[in-house]
Structures are given as structure tokens and as C-alpha cells.
Amino acid sequence: MFRIAIIGCGLVGRKRAAALRDATLVACCDSVEERAAALARPYGARVYTDPAPLLECSDIDVVLIATPHHVLAPLACEAASRGKHVLIEKPGARRAEELDTVEGAARRAGVLVRVGYNHRYHRAIRKARELVDSGAVGPLLFVRARYGHGGRPGYEREWRADPDISGGGELLDQGSHLIDLARWFLGDFHEVRAMTGTFFWDMPVEDNAFLLLRTAEGQVASLHASWTEWKNTFSFEIYGRTGKLEISGLGGSYGVERVALYCMTKEMGPPPTTIWEYPMVDDSWEQELAAFFEDIRSGRQPSPGICDARATLRLIDRAYQDSRT
Helix, strand or coil: CEEEEEECCCHHHHHHHHCCCCEEEEEEECCCHHHHHHHHHHHCCEEECCHHHHHCCCCCCEEEECCCHHHHHHHHHHHHHCCCEEEEECCCCCCHHHHHHHHHHHHHHCCCEEEECHHHHCHHHHHHHHHHHCCCCCCEEEEEEEEECCCCCCHHHCHHHCHHHHCCCCCCCHHHHHHHHHHHHHCCCCEEEEEEECCCCCCCCCCEEEEEEECCCCCEEEEEEECCCCCCEEEEEEEECCEEEEEECCCHHHCCEEEEEEECCCCCCCCCEEEEEECCCCCHHHHHHHHHHHHHHHCCCCCCEHHHHHHHHHHHHHHHHHHHC
């Protein structure tokens, strides 16, 4: 049974704790002691406000890091250097080069690092992956996706609005999920076109990002991430030569997870349609941690791992550059 520490006890840290299976939460760390204590109490875990002494503990096997972006990579590097396996929340860092020290520390210590792009583990996305792999829509042509929420009062004063802490705005936040999923289905992108804008929120980072990405084979991803989506939205469409997949919802305020498969007919008329819906509780957090624990047991490299996160961050860097020019 793995012994777990969580650094960062906010919403995501609490989700990580609730998702633990075949594991014991032994330590919780947060700069706000009351927040760490509230998470630790039901598990009988130790409470820390400084991660340094926590990372020195010998009774911790895996560290889950769910902090603001500016300390994700430094904390992951410290944890890996001390022989702990690490799950870093997405995007893993503010910039791609920040992951280099993490990768080096993990290699020297012989530990594994996973990056928490947990959308890959939502039931609807898993079903879509299964359908694509089975050839249900034929060779893939392009992806079209939208993801967004509308923020909340005071959003412009939260840490995500501070570029020194966040590294960027909505492109780095929800946009990184869209890029990761697009890469997962289409592969690496060689061409990047982007426009970003701050349309509503009074902040120095973008609240909307529009991307066009193209692979070397000519497949295209059209992506829009928004902090001005007044009705929370997740839509991810995958177009193949013989059919289409339409994925919507992430549960909760985003609506029921749903996959629709539209199959082309010889007449190319209205397509036969099959729909899968997943109204049950989201199990993506449990599935993702189970995959990481199996990575550790079997010694396989995690996917998504540092290489995936670095590729996504490099695309984001290029998108910001293209938007500026």
C-alpha cells in the first residue's frame, strides 16, 4: 500500500485525497495550516505548513503536488531528489524549461513523475479513445474543441490572474487540457497559429485563447479556451474519414458526460447515431491515480508524463509568441 503526501490542500488536493485507493494519506501540507488540518483530520495524517520537513520523511512513497503553478516544478524537483514518486498537477510548470530539472532529478533518483492531465481519464474521453483505436471513425482528419467557464466575483484578484505565479492565463489553464487531448488523439503539432485576448476580466493575462494547430501530416486542431463562458462548457469533437465523435460534459456544472458516434453512410445522408451517457459520479481522479500506482509497480513511464507536459508547454509558448506578433 502506497504512503501518500499531498502538498496543496485546496479543491484539487481534496479531490486527490478522496480518490485514494490502496493507499494511505500520511501527510498534508499547505501554507494555510487550517486548510491542511481540515484535509488531514479524517485520515489521521500529519499536518505541515512547510514542505521541506515533509519531503525529508522516510515514510512517504508518493507526493501529490496541487499548488499554484510557480512552485509546481520546484517542489516536484525536491520531492524526486528525495526519492519520492511525484504526481504534479497540470500544466506541470509555467514554462517547458522548468521541467528539465524535474526530469533530471527523477532520472538520478530512479523515480517516476506523472503530470495530472486527468481529463484523459473521464469516462467519455476513455470511450472516445476506445472508439478511435477501434477504427470506428476511420483515419482522423481534425479536432474542434471548446472549454470554458465564467469565473467568479473577484476572479481578477486570484493567483491565476498574476502572471508571475500562473505563467499565463486561460491558455495555460483550461487551454492546456485541450492541447493535451488534441495531442493525444492527433499527435505532435508542427504549426501554431493563435490569438489571445482579455475581453472581460481586468487582469494582465488573457481570458480567451483561440488556437489553430497543424500536424506534419496536415491534421488540424481548432481550440478555444474561455474564462468568459457564462454557461460552463466542454465540447470536444473528433472528425474522421468515415465518422465523427462528439464529446460533451464533464459532470457537475459542465453537464452529463456524453459521447455521440455519427457514422457515414454510402449515401452520405443523415448518419446512424449511437450515444453513450455517463450520469454517474466522475471517476477520473481514481482512474488516474490507479494508473500511476500501476506505473510505479511495473516500472513503466507514466503517460502523460514530463515529455507530454513539456510538449504542451512548448506549444503554449509558441502560441503566446504567435499571438504577440
